[in-house]
Amino acid sequence: MTKNKVLIITHSKDNPSIDTVSEHLRTLGAIPIRFNTDLFPTEVQIASHQLNGGNISVLTTETGEVVQSSEIMAVWYRRFYPAKGLPADMDIQLKQPSIEESKRTILGFLDSLQCFKLDDYWDVKHASNKEYQLMLARKVGLDLPNTLTSNSPDAVRQFFTDNKGRIITKMQTAFSIWHEDIEQVVFTNKVTEEHLDKLEELNLCPMVFQEHIEKEVELRATVVGNQVFCASIDPEIMKGMETDWRKRGMYTLDKWQPYELPKEEAEKLVKLAKKLNLNYGAADIILTPDGAYKFLEINPCGEFYWMDVYQELGICEAIANNLVSAGR
Missing domain, CATH: 3.30.1490 (Dna Ligase; domain 1)
Structure with missing residues (x-):
């Protein structure tokens, strides 16, 4: 059985980044398989067998596509919304256990897959710990507030x-x-x-x-393997986003500009991602008026797609390449 399928962990209402990465995967000879976790267990099925002779897991998507664990070459862990499709009027005493069992079943299925993961669920959870990532950021030489x-x-x-x-x-x-x-x-x-x-x-x-921290510009630096893709925005371009650009996020998507992050700063971000066991991460950075780079945080599954649509940074293609090449 050919091991050429890439499992994409997402949900049914995710943005078109899924489709764009999938197109790049097909170009590279891989077959993308979309696992909408919100449709499990209502429409998607998992059959995971643990036997003395080994484990055999089968995923059946809501479209009827059947995928065996032995066919999966890589996993792209992007979004995780298990059991969101359960009936709204389901008794809460039954609903909560169902959600927990669904979550554990999916995670058990993912943990049993012997393949590259971008990134592993448990590494993502650990890297999401802000205290932990700031400690490691300091160790690789990033400047923190x-x-x-x-x-x-x-x-x-x-x-x-x-x-x-x-x-x-x-x-x-x-x-x-x-x-x-x-x-x-x-x-x-x-x-x-x-x-x-x-x-x-x-x-x-x-x-x-x-x-x-006083801001000259705000930066979003996306790490994919050993590459760093960066874009910038002027925090004063629109009233109300001086403290947090996300307050006007939907109105500024096309206002970002490609930004050449200094090689030294980019290398620090890659080092941080490695220490966090991540092949992907979206970092928020402030460039101060006196030219200093202040690292705020890195988001293991941070959003990036608007930068591919408006700034054409090529992140979707980099993600596909990273998945097929099994990481950096």
Whole structure:
């Protein structure tokens, strides 16, 4: 049986990056197989056999396509939304166990695959730990803003003083809150004096606090193997995005420009990705008015597609090449 299929872990409403990477894979002689995790277990099926003679796993997609584990040469782990298709009116006491069992079944299936993964689920989860990645970023020589993660009001007040009253706050994870059918996303925001009297609610949820860095431009540097693709945007190009460009993200997708990141900085990002066991990562960096590069974070499964559409950086093609060549 030919081992020439690339399994793409995603969901049914993902953006067209899936189709573009799939086209590049076909050009390279590989067969892309889309696994919409939101349609498991309702429409997609997994049969995973663990036998004394070895393991045999079979995936049947919602379109009826059948894939055996022995045919899979690589996995592109992009998005993971297991069991989103369960009935909305399903009893919560039954729904939660079903979601957990579905998640474990998919992860067990993925762990049993003996092939290259871009990237392994467990490496992605570990690399998503901001404290861990900042520690490693410092070790490879990247310049970081002062950062505090805490639920202590006193620690935050002292951090505010230590950084001369110029700090921002953000969450460690990306999430949104729905209120009356309106999605409210938690963005990065400045911390002011008046906020210091309202920190007791940290006992319900810790937050990240960071030194506020003056911006000349904001950079998005995407690592694929040993390559780094970078684009920049002027934070003052549109009102409301000075602290977090994502606040006007949908309106600025075509405003980014290709950016030549200095070789030394690009090499540091590749070193960081290697230490994190990642072949892919999307890093956020600030270039200050005095020419310093400040590393903020790296997102193991960060978004990139708008830079391929508008800035034509070639990230989709690099991802396909990385998958077929089994990494760097």
